[in-house]
Amino acid sequence: MAKVLMKGNEAIAEAAIRSGCRHYFGYPITPQTEIAEYMAKRMPKVGGLCLQAESEIAAINMVLGASAAGVRVMTSSSSPGISLKSEGISYMVGSDLPALILNVQRGGPGLGGIQPAQSDYYQATKANGHGDLHLIVLAPSSIQEAADFTTLAFELGDKYRIPVMMLADGALGQMMEPVEFKEVNGDALPEKPWATTGTEGKRKKNIINSLFIKPDELEDSINARFERYAEIEKNEVRAEEYMTEDADIVIVSYGITSRICKTAISMARKEGIKVGMVRPITLWPYPNEALAKAAKTAKEFLVVELNKGQMTGDVKLAIECSRPVSFYGRTGGMMPTPEEILDEIRKIGGRI
Amino acid sequence: MTFTKKIIIISGHYGSGKTNIAVNLAKKLVTEGKKVALVDLDIVNPYFRAADNRAELEALGIRCILPQFANTNVDVPTLPPQIHSVFVSDETVIFDVGGDKDGAVALGVYRNAINKAGYDMIAVVNMYRPLTATPEDTLENLREIEDNCSLSFTGFINNSNLGEETTAADVEASLSYAKAIEKMTSLPLIATSYVESLHVTLDTLAMPIRDITKKIY
Structure with missing residues (x-):
């Protein structure tokens, strides 16, 4: 349609x-x-x-x-x-x-x-x-x-x-x-043979x-x-891997925030900073393998969420703490701008 | 497209683009030398609203009358008392009315003063919104709004669009929909509006606008 x-x-x-x-x-x-x-x-x-x-x-x-x-x-x-x-x-x-x-x-x-x-x-x-x-x-x-x-x-x-x-x-x-x-x-x-739809005397009750x-x-x-x-x-694990192949910095972000990150990534790429993103689509089951794979080549991870860093622990577990994981987020209904995320990317870019 | 009445009410189905039309129209009237006030009468939509454009509008000298709690965390629809001042001022007043028939109830509060001052009430219609995809459904929506505010539409703007993915062909394809509404309602089609960057071919009544919706990403 x-x-x-x-x-x-x-x-x-x-x-x-x-x-x-x-x-x-x-x-x-x-x-x-x-x-x-x-x-x-x-x-x-x-x-x-x-x-x-x-x-x-x-x-x-x-x-x-x-x-x-x-x-x-x-x-x-x-x-x-x-x-x-x-x-x-x-x-x-x-x-x-x-x-x-x-x-x-x-x-x-x-x-x-x-x-x-x-x-x-x-x-x-x-x-x-x-x-x-x-x-x-x-x-x-x-x-x-x-x-x-x-x-x-x-x-x-x-x-x-x-x-x-x-x-x-x-x-x-x-x-x-x-x-x-x-x-x-x-x-x-x-078919849902387990459902309580009435036995009509023909089957055992559910x-x-x-x-x-x-x-x-x-x-x-x-x-x-x-x-x-x-x-x-x-x-059923689902994730999007976005420009991660050559990424030194891998952002991990989901939902609306990942859209803001994509804009920040294209801004950073124009400055020559190699940054990509793993976007978990299923938050459970968590895309551990996609993150572990990214950790083989990435130098640092940056988690971006509209909270105080709740997903950071899951990222650290998925990559078995093999790389530093930092966090940027806003709360209270405030949304980060692409520029704010770009600043975080630059900070990491300056130290790796 | 000229407006001679003191009060211009912009209404229609939510998501039809009322705020975009209201803000663009306010700016247009100011450039024509009119004194303009914009009333954000949207008591339903919590996020995307005229208040997002306040700084730009006030820089142009447009008086913005906004609900006290717009864009805050207070989930209370309020009507600012300053609204009453527009009926005794020498301004041309644009009412941006949100929220379908429920939003129209708020407008109805002012119907006596609006009738006395003289008004145009413009319906904004968008055939790419599923609940107003046909002329029949659009008409039903407009009648519900009229019933709830006890005011009558005097014309409509065809703002058919698919957001950022809108093409010139999408706009041109909406003309037959607009013509059908015109025939069915006897309301005059005032304009077909579209984002100014599109190369739309229209015989008449074209209204290029700037998209003022708040961008998140």
């Missing part, structure tokens, strides 16, 4: 509908409220349901219920709202239920602000709920990717029976870019539950899930 001009929030909502998502449960919060607004307008026209719950906690539990019934379902929120959903997300992991959970990040901690941030990196990749758990975490950097990854999130979720988080930010949610929707057959969804009375059964369920995590780590 032809390109259209959309806000990130609208494009994600439209892509979800095209991917066969007919159930949306949410609660308003800036800067993602356009999702609910778009869903409220479009869902009735496609025979779907958009429901504004009484709270984020109610919404995520409605997502749990709908997913247990086998349908494609999503919720969206922004940072403080995602914190509220954490308990439900953990219950969904424990029940092996897929769904798309979208975080259009804003500043924190606490009520924080309404401007863009990436300060939920730890939350998304390490601590979105209690227990031994992972979510697949996708980080789009454009409206086109936000639309494409929405479809991908539903596919991966169904394939591995795991909630998938898309980690966007307020800038991606609010800004407008042309987007083209890929042809997806939203009607031909995968039970969706995260409570295990016997400790050994709980351990077995966790081990089985971690076998699936191992498969995900083997098959």
